[in-house]
Amino acid sequence: xxxxxxxxxxxVKRTGEKxxxxxVQDMDHENMFWYxxxxxxxxxxxxFSYDVKMKEKGDIPEGYSVSREKKERFSLILESASTNQTxxxxxxxxxxxxxxxxxxxxxxxxxxxxxx
Amino acid sequence: AQKVTQAQTEISVVEKEDVxxxxxxxxxxxxxxxxxxxxxxxxxxxxxxxxxxxxEQNEISGRYSWNFQKSTSSFNFTITASxxxxxxxxxxxxxEAGNFGNEKLTFGTGTRLTIIP
Numbered sequence: 001x002x003x004x005x006x007x008x009x010x011x012v013k014r015t016g017e018k019x020x021x022x023x024v025q026d027m028d029h030e031n032m033f034w035y036x037x038x039x040x041x042x043x044x045x046x047x048f049s050y051d052v053k054m055k056e057k058g059d060i061p062e063g064y065s066v067s068r069e070k071k072e073r074f075s076l077i078l079e080s081a082s083t084n085q086t087x088x089x090x091x092x093x094x095x096x097x098x099x100x101x102x103x104x105x106x107x108x109x110x111x112x113x114x115x116x
Numbered sequence: 117a118q119k120v121t122q123a124q125t126e127i128s129v130v131e132k133e134d135v136x137x138x139x140x141x142x143x144x145x146x147x148x149x150x151x152x153x154x155x156x157x158x159x160x161x162x163x164x165x166x167x168x169x170x171x172e173q174n175e176i177s178g179r180y181s182w183n184f185q186k187s188t189s190s191f192n193f194t195i196t197a198s199x200x201x202x203x204x205x206x207x208x209x210x211x212e213a214g215n216f217g218n219e220k221l222t223f224g225t226g227t228r229l230t231i232i233p
Contacts, residue, residue: 107161
């Protein structure tokens with residue numbers, strides 16, 4: 001079974017703090033993704049990575065950065081947290097080894113972040 | 117640009133009833149992939165099905181079935197004889213064919229399904 005884990009289920013931070021959300025997958029997947037989920041908006045892609053040290057902006061990258069130093073780990077960084085970044089953050093991974101196809105993304109349990 | 121519409125925001129049915137969740141998509145590509153995920157109250161998205169655009173056969177898995185119709189750009193999901201454990205938010209998603217790193221999913225806004233005992 002694919003296992004995607006996230007460092008925290010719930011997190012409370014203050015405005016202006018630097019926040020790190022960690023995601024680890026154990027299936028040697030090439031691709032990793034960070035989404036945020038807000039009521040009425042579904043899931044929106046923040047950043048993704050298709051290889052170590054590679055990253056691509058998603059649909060809403062503003063205010064976020066990412067780091068992928070090892071294949072199994074993908075970190076989302078909020079440089080200076082703001083209240084509008086209060087949300088559920090979901091990490092996912094996929095095999096990524098097949099061009100011309102889309103592999104299934106497997107999700108972690110999510111981190112509910114509150115910025116006060 | 118690709119788009120997924122789940123017009124039903126919330127549905128409630130009594131246990132044992134059948135229920136269909138609608139999904140309509142838009143894409144300019146001829147090769148694309150469609151997905152359904154379930155998000156129970158615990159929060160984790162659980163993968164249910166992946167279907168490519170060249171396979172229009174309907175799929176059945178236990179009480180779950182999916183009806184893919186390219187003519188109407190729809191990929192609807194039916195639960196037969198619903199159970200309380202089916203209560204969750206269900207998401208439909210679309211991806212155009214990936215090219216090593218271009219496998220982005222576009223999600224619908226989800227349908228919250230409540231099964232009443």
